[in-house]
Every structure is written in C-alpha cells, then in structure tokens.
Amino acid sequence: MSDDLLSLRQRIDELDEQLQALITERARLAEEVARTKQAEGEEVFYRAEREAEVLRGVMQRNQGPLSNEEMARLFREIMSACLALERIMNIAFLGPEGTFTQAAALKHFGHSVQTLPLGTIGDVFREVESGNASYGVVPVENSTEGVINHTLDEFMNSSLSICGEVELRIHHHLLSKNPDIRNIHRVYSHQQSLAQCRKWLDMHLSQVQQIDVSSNAEAARLASTDPESAAIAGESAADIYALGYLAKNIEDHPENTTRFLVVGKRxxxxxxxxxxxxxxxxxxxxxxxxxxxxxxxxxxxxxxxxxxxxxxxxxxxxxxxxxxxxxxxxxxxxxxxxxxxxxxxxxxxxxxxxxxxx
Amino acid sequence: MSDDLLSLRQRIDELDEQLQALITERARLAEEVARTKQAEGEEVFYRAEREAEVLRGVMQRNQGPLSNEEMARLFREIMSACLALERIMNIAFLGPEGTFTQAAALKHFGHSVQTLPLGTIGDVFREVESGNASYGVVPVENSTEGVINHTLDEFMNSSLSICGEVELRIHHHLLSKNPDIRNIHRVYSHQQSLAQCRKWLDMHLSQVQQIDVSSNAEAARLASTDPESAAIAGESAADIYALGYLAKNIEDHPENTTRFLVVGKRxxxxxxxxxxxxxxxxxxxxxxxxxxxxxxxxxxxxxxxxxxxxxxxxxxxxxxxxxxxxxxxxxxxxxxxxxxxxxxxxxxxxxxxxxxxx
Known part of the structure; x- marks a missing residue:
C-alpha cells in the first residue's frame, strides 16, 4: 500500500476513535435521560417529535459529501441503538417481511427494533391496542387500491393516534435490452409495481403478457436475458443490468410516493x-x-x-x-x-x- | 419538561453536532482514499480485511453502555454510507427478501448497498461471475439439509473466491400460554425453524400438528391466542407475547449458528x-x-x-x-x-x- 493510503487510513483510525467516544457519550446521556424520566414518573421513552427535530437539524447542518438521506439515516440508527438500551420496541407492520411497509418501519425507527409482520391492517391496530406492539406501521396512500380504505376504516373504530408518517418515493421505468417497444412480448415486475403502472400498461402494452416475479431486481435480471421482454423497475436496476429505458416514470401517479402512518397509543x-x-x-x-x-x-x-x-x-x-x-x-x-x-x-x-x- | 431533561437534551444536541462533523470528516477522508486509489490505478474499493480490522478495533475499545454488536453495527453503517459515496455495491443473495440470507448480507455490508434476491445458489454465483453483482451471499451451514451441499457444489465449478463469512446465532424455544406440554395439539413456526428443530419435535411432539407460518413472531402471536398450541420462536417473542417456556434451546444443533459465505472475484x-x-x-x-x-x-x-x-x-x-x-x-x-x-x-x-x- 502507498504511503498516502497508509496515512489516510491512520487518520481514519484516529477519527473512528473520536467518533466512538462520542457515540458512547451519547448512549450514556440517553441512559441518563431514561433515568431522569423514570424519576419524574414520565413513561414515554420514544419521542416522535424529538426525533423529528433532531433529524431536521442534522439535515439542515449537512453540507455533504454524504446526502441528507444518508446522514439522517446514520443518526436514525444511532438514536435507535441508544433508545434500545432502555427498551427494545416491538413494531407491528403489515407484512410479510420484505415489503415496502417493513422498509418504512425500519426507515422510521431504525434497525434496533423488533419488527412484527402481521397479516392484515386490522391485526396491526389490534396488536398496538393490546400493547403487544409499541407502535404499528400501515400503508395509507398508494395506488394499489383498497389498502388506503382498509387503513382509513380502521381509524373509525380505533382509539389509536397517528404519531408519524413515512414516505417512500418510488419511480418505475420500463427497461429492456430491446430498443423497440413493439418487440416486447412480456413484462416482468413485482405485482405491486404492475399495479402501480396498470393504467400505463393498459394504454401502451395492453396485448403484452404481465409476469409477476418476486422483486423488481429479479424482473430486471430476467429482462436482461430475454430480449423480447421488458421489466418494470427502478433506476438502479437499469444501471446494474445495462438495460435501456423504453419509457420513464410510467407509474400512474406522477408523484408515486407511497405513504405510511405510524400509530400508537399516545x-x-x-x-x-x-x-x-x-x-x-x-x-x-x-x-x-x-x-x-x-x-x-x-x-x-x-x-x-x-x-x-x-x-x-x-x-x-x-x-x-x-x-x-x-x-x-x-x-x-x-x-x-x-x-x-x-x-x-x-x-x-x-x-x-x-x-x-x- | 423538567430543567434536568432540558439540559440533557441540550448536551445531546451539542454532542450530535460534533458527531455529525466527525462523520462528515470521515466521509471526506473516504473520498480522498478513493481518489488516491484511482490515481494509483487501484481498482478495489471494498476491502473486506480492512473492514474486519476496523470493526475488531471498535469492539475491543468498546466499554458500553452499547453492546459490542450495536457499536459494531453503527460503524458498519457509517462505513457502508462512506463506501456508497464511491460506488453503490450490488449484493446478490439467495432470496426471497426477508430471509436470514438477506439479514446476513445486510449485517455484513450495511444498508447502503442494493440487495438482489435470486432464486438459487447457482444464480448468485452466476451474477457475481458476470459482474452484475459485486458480491454474493449464500448460506453454507445450517440444519436445513441440502443447502450446504448446493453451495459447496457450486465451488467445484466456480472461479469465485470466498472473501468473508457471516454468522447469525439462532436459538429456538417452545413457547406457550399452556404450562403443560401434554395439552399441546399444534405447533406454529416458520418452516426453517421447524426444520431446525425436526429431531426434537419427532422425539417430543411426534403426534402434534406442525403449522408453517410466515414468521416466528407470527407463530408466537398465534400461540398467545390459542392455549392448545405452542410456537417455536426466540426469546424476544416470548417476552412480547408473555408466553411461558415449555422447553428451551430445542434446535437440533446446540450451536445453531447459521453460517453464510460472501463470494467475490478477488x-x-x-x-x-x-x-x-x-x-x-x-x-x-x-x-x-x-x-x-x-x-x-x-x-x-x-x-x-x-x-x-x-x-x-x-x-x-x-x-x-x-x-x-x-x-x-x-x-x-x-x-x-x-x-x-x-x-x-x-x-x-x-x-x-x-x-x-x-
């Protein structure tokens, strides 16, 4: 290794020691907060409004090179780890594992929580109401119909409060090795993505077979091996599989932000x-x-x-x-x-x- | 809010600013490392041996209150975010999403990577060989038979190198509301867990119906509502659902560590x-x-x-x-x-x- 690289590594090592000392100090302060709250009879350990304030401050101060999203994510994880010293929260979500709703739960609470996949939106509400879960995460707005209504209807009969919202931005593109859309006979994608592009597909590819696969990344992989096919997937899949864009942003809702609500008792x-x-x-x-x-x-x-x-x-x-x-x-x-x-x-x-x- | 809490929050806010400055500085150094490598004609950005050294150092220095695991996890995420400034790595794994193999991939690489779920172990090898994925993660040792052999067999015909291993420790308990195992008529669990406890089940509950559900957390939830049933799940599920232990550590292999290998080209x-x-x-x-x-x-x-x-x-x-x-x-x-x-x-x-x- 060159001297330049070696000296950079040494600087990183020194910096990591300081970083670790600060994280440790932060964890000690978090413990002190918990002790103080306990002494004052305060029962709430997770403070949605406080976390939002901290993350907004982090993003305002951020000047790169890390993106606001990445910097906020790291602070989210640090707060998540500190909070877990006091209590490992159990977060119910509309499962199964690997769905956008789980991604939303982990984006909101960080990874030092236990997530509990449940079969229906009603189950999520029930588990939070019964106290088995500290919070629940449910989708409230996306273009797969019905989901919104189930969540809204649950609120009619529930005493739970909304204590947060999470947004995931999702753009879909039609990707293929083939440069001509008229040669496409199959479209691969995850069923959620097919649903979110239904109108576009009906209008532009109504005669084409739709094949529902386990993920959009898998769809892109399949499309890369089959020149008569296209995949509906995101930008990164296009890069990885060197697929061309037959059409961009084909989601039916131009601001295809899937929105989730966090529900709790307080x-x-x-x-x-x-x-x-x-x-x-x-x-x-x-x-x-x-x-x-x-x-x-x-x-x-x-x-x-x-x-x-x-x-x-x-x-x-x-x-x-x-x-x-x-x-x-x-x-x-x-x-x-x-x-x-x-x-x-x-x-x-x-x-x-x-x-x-x- | 009390003055004590307010002053603790102010100290945390000040500390967060220092923490952010250090993370930013670390990201800048990572960029400088990348530039230096590029100037020197060095192509490898991800260095498995360097990451292992850093994490071991972090764990040796750690004196709590955060556990070694949590502290290492935070550093893993910081390194992952810094590395992603240079290149977002694509990590192929034996899918689908939400499996232990995905958990292993994210434990090893942090969350600033793209993960690509594939259907077979052979597909994982192929995607890394073709360069579509930077690395692959495959299970190599667990008690679900066959999995090991598929991975080992792939190595016979592959030019890929092993560049890392990941271990996930998994303990299973038989949990129920019912204090008497003779009253149990159904056992809920994820199929992987049922497989990992097969011998124990054959010996102790051979007449009992086994019901394969989407996760062990779901199994525990079902067991909490059905007193004639038990769940196979971990300790946290027992706590959350207030289930009693009918038997502890019932996994057939007493050190039930599922082990995964990371494969790459170098x-x-x-x-x-x-x-x-x-x-x-x-x-x-x-x-x-x-x-x-x-x-x-x-x-x-x-x-x-x-x-x-x-x-x-x-x-x-x-x-x-x-x-x-x-x-x-x-x-x-x-x-x-x-x-x-x-x-x-x-x-x-x-x-x-x-x-x-x-």
Whole structure:
C-alpha cells in the first residue's frame, strides 16, 4: 500500500476513535435521560417529535459529501441503538417481511427494533391496542387500491393516534435490452409495481403478457436475458443490468410516493413542522362539504388531503378523512376545528404528528 | 419538561453536532482514499480485511453502555454510507427478501448497498461471475439439509473466491400460554425453524400438528391466542407475547449458528484473524484422509470443518471441503498446503478471509 493510503487510513483510525467516544457519550446521556424520566414518573421513552427535530437539524447542518438521506439515516440508527438500551420496541407492520411497509418501519425507527409482520391492517391496530406492539406501521396512500380504505376504516373504530408518517418515493421505468417497444412480448415486475403502472400498461402494452416475479431486481435480471421482454423497475436496476429505458416514470401517479402512518397509543407534542389528521362525520351530502371546510381557509390552514368514505355508522352518512398542516396545539388549528365542530356531526382527531422528515 | 431533561437534551444536541462533523470528516477522508486509489490505478474499493480490522478495533475499545454488536453495527453503517459515496455495491443473495440470507448480507455490508434476491445458489454465483453483482451471499451451514451441499457444489465449478463469512446465532424455544406440554395439539413456526428443530419435535411432539407460518413472531402471536398450541420462536417473542417456556434451546444443533459465505472475484489480504477454505480432491478412499491431513497437525493449524462430497468429476472419487485457521499468506499455512498437494490429486483454494467479526 502507498504511503498516502497508509496515512489516510491512520487518520481514519484516529477519527473512528473520536467518533466512538462520542457515540458512547451519547448512549450514556440517553441512559441518563431514561433515568431522569423514570424519576419524574414520565413513561414515554420514544419521542416522535424529538426525533423529528433532531433529524431536521442534522439535515439542515449537512453540507455533504454524504446526502441528507444518508446522514439522517446514520443518526436514525444511532438514536435507535441508544433508545434500545432502555427498551427494545416491538413494531407491528403489515407484512410479510420484505415489503415496502417493513422498509418504512425500519426507515422510521431504525434497525434496533423488533419488527412484527402481521397479516392484515386490522391485526396491526389490534396488536398496538393490546400493547403487544409499541407502535404499528400501515400503508395509507398508494395506488394499489383498497389498502388506503382498509387503513382509513380502521381509524373509525380505533382509539389509536397517528404519531408519524413515512414516505417512500418510488419511480418505475420500463427497461429492456430491446430498443423497440413493439418487440416486447412480456413484462416482468413485482405485482405491486404492475399495479402501480396498470393504467400505463393498459394504454401502451395492453396485448403484452404481465409476469409477476418476486422483486423488481429479479424482473430486471430476467429482462436482461430475454430480449423480447421488458421489466418494470427502478433506476438502479437499469444501471446494474445495462438495460435501456423504453419509457420513464410510467407509474400512474406522477408523484408515486407511497405513504405510511405510524400509530400508537399516545398523542405527540408539536415538533415545529406538523400535520393533523382527522375524521369528520356528517349527515349532509358531500356537496355541503365546501361550506363545512371554510374555517380552514379562514384560519389560513392548508389541507393536504381529503378522502370521503361511507361511514359504516348508522347515524351518519358520510365520513371524511382530512389532513391539514399544523398541530392541534396551534391556536389557528384549534380554532378552525372548534368552528368545524359546529357544522359537522362529529370531528375525531386522529393525531397531530411530525411531517415526514425525508 | 423538567430543567434536568432540558439540559440533557441540550448536551445531546451539542454532542450530535460534533458527531455529525466527525462523520462528515470521515466521509471526506473516504473520498480522498478513493481518489488516491484511482490515481494509483487501484481498482478495489471494498476491502473486506480492512473492514474486519476496523470493526475488531471498535469492539475491543468498546466499554458500553452499547453492546459490542450495536457499536459494531453503527460503524458498519457509517462505513457502508462512506463506501456508497464511491460506488453503490450490488449484493446478490439467495432470496426471497426477508430471509436470514438477506439479514446476513445486510449485517455484513450495511444498508447502503442494493440487495438482489435470486432464486438459487447457482444464480448468485452466476451474477457475481458476470459482474452484475459485486458480491454474493449464500448460506453454507445450517440444519436445513441440502443447502450446504448446493453451495459447496457450486465451488467445484466456480472461479469465485470466498472473501468473508457471516454468522447469525439462532436459538429456538417452545413457547406457550399452556404450562403443560401434554395439552399441546399444534405447533406454529416458520418452516426453517421447524426444520431446525425436526429431531426434537419427532422425539417430543411426534403426534402434534406442525403449522408453517410466515414468521416466528407470527407463530408466537398465534400461540398467545390459542392455549392448545405452542410456537417455536426466540426469546424476544416470548417476552412480547408473555408466553411461558415449555422447553428451551430445542434446535437440533446446540450451536445453531447459521453460517453464510460472501463470494467475490478477488482474493482478500490478511486481516490478522483469518480462515482459509479449500477443496481437496482425491482418488483415495475417505479412510486415507487422516494421513493426508497430517500436514495441518504438524504445522499446528486447526481445522474448523471438514465435509466430504462426491466429486462429480470423472477423474476423482472424493472431494473434501476443509476450513482451517489462518491465511494462505501465513508461512505455516502455505507450507502445510504445499505438503497436502503432494498427497492429494488437487487442492483448490476457495479463499482466505476474515473470521466473522460478530
């Protein structure tokens, strides 16, 4: 090895010792926090709003060369390890293992937790309600239909609060060794990805066989060996298998961010950049909605999402799931909701929680 | 929040800033290493022996409160993120996602890699040979039979080198709400775990229905709701579901460590604590083996494993897979192998590589 490399390695070794000393000191401080909380009768060890604050600070300070995502990921893991000194949290998620929902759970909580794959969204809620799991992670928005509704419907009958959201950005491309889309006879992809590109496929490749495989990486590998085929997969798969792009960003929803909610038993204090989700029941027709929502506009509160659902409750015909910017402890949010309660039959606050950090 | 907690948080915030500055500095040094290597015409970015050295140093210095495993894991992730600045490695593994082999790949390489699940051990070898994947991870020793042999057989026809090993320790317990094993009518577990406890089950619960479920955590959850059932699962599942122990450590192999090999195209220099794996072909009967192996004893080299396999090669009847302590560049290892080559028909060195760090 050259002297230059050797001296760089020595500098890294010295730096690693300092790094380790700081991580150790951080873990000791985390233990002291836990002892102090215990002495003060405070029961909550995991603080969603505190973690969001720390990660936002990390990303604001970051100047590279590591990306904000990677730097935040490392701090997430450090916090996860420190927290596990006190308690190894059990995180229920909509399984099986290896799904996007598990990836979302680990992105949110780091790897020093135990994850518990469950068969249905209802099971996830039940395990958190019973205390077997500390938190649950469920998908709430993606283009595979039905998933959203199951999650929204669970909130109608649950006492759980939303204490966080996680976003995974997913772009799909049509990749092939073949430069001409007219020569494609088979499309390989994971079934979730096929579903997320259904409209595009119906429009552009309606006569082509769709083959559901275990992962998009596997799809790309198969496409690399079969020139009459294409794969739906991400950018990295295109690089690895030297596949060309027959079409980019073919997902039906242009901002194909799959969004997940973290549910738990407690409410989350403000983190400085929060959202609030609520369920609004009404006897009125959807047409009356506009008037009902006026308080948000008047108090200068943005709505980021609204979904209507049949309420399944005898007394009310409609339920709306609404996401707004801000925390229930913010004055304008509190006032707008007070006013909304005057026109709605019932407003159920599902939780105020930190906006997804990354 | 109390003043005590507030001041602890401030200390953590200050510490996090220092921590981030060091991680950033480490990433810059990693970039400088890459530039220096490039200037010197050196092509290898990932250095298995260097990573093993760093992690051993981290574990030796560690004085808690974080466990050696957690501290090493954090450094693994930091190195993984730094390395990914240069190149995002593609790691092929025996899939599907969510298996122990994927866990082993991520334990070894950290999470800043792309993992590629493949259907067979042969596919993993092929993808590394073709250069589509930088490294491959395959199981080599566990009690589910057949897996070992597939991996060993691949080495007969492959030019790949072993550049690392990964161990996952797995203990299984029989857990139930029911205190009496005679009342158990069903056992839930993942099929891998059922296979790993087959002998114990045959001996103690031969009349009982075995139900293969998606994970051991799921098995424990089912057992917690069905008092006529038990689950085979780990300690954490027992805690989470408040299950009692009907029997502990029921895995057929008392040291139920599942072992995986990392394969790549290059040989790995000594890390200071290495193993060497080789394939020895002979025309002799297995009985002649003892004499053949004398050089290892004479040079004071421990053998950690030996397996015989039909060679599938016309010329030789037997092939032995042998693992020894030490690196092929060590004088005594080199000499012992030279002597072995005199009595064996062929000795194929599969690789010298760092012993599993944790």
């Amino acid at each position: 409410e989350t204090p403000p983190s400085g950049n929060d959202k609030t989700s609520m369920l609004v029941y009404t006897r009125n027709k959807p047409g009356a909605l506009y008037t009902m929502l006026a308080p948000f506009a008047q108090h200068n509160i943005s709505m980021s999402r609204i979904e209507s659902r049949p309420s399944h409750q005898g007394m009310w015909n409609y339920a709306f799931f609404i996401d707004i910017e801000g925390h229930i402890e913010d004055n304008n949010v509190r006032q707008a909701i007070d006013e909304l309660e005057e026109s709605a039959s019932l407003v159920k606050i599902l939780g105020s929680y930190p906006r997804a950090v990354l | 040989e790995t220099p000594p890390s200071g604590n290495d193993k060497t794996s080789m394939l020895v072909y002979t025309r002799n009967k297995p009985g002649a083996l003892y004499t053949m192996l004398a050089p290892f004893a004479q040079h004071n080299i421990s053998m950690s494993r030996i397996e015989s396999r039909p060679s599938h090669q016309g010329m030789w009847n037997y092939a032995f897979f042998i693992d020894i302590e030490g690196h092929i560049e060590d004088n005594n290892v080199r000499q012992a192998i030279d002597e072995l080559e005199e009595s064996a028909s062929l000795v194929k060195i599969l690789g010298s590589y760092p012993r599993a760090v944790l």
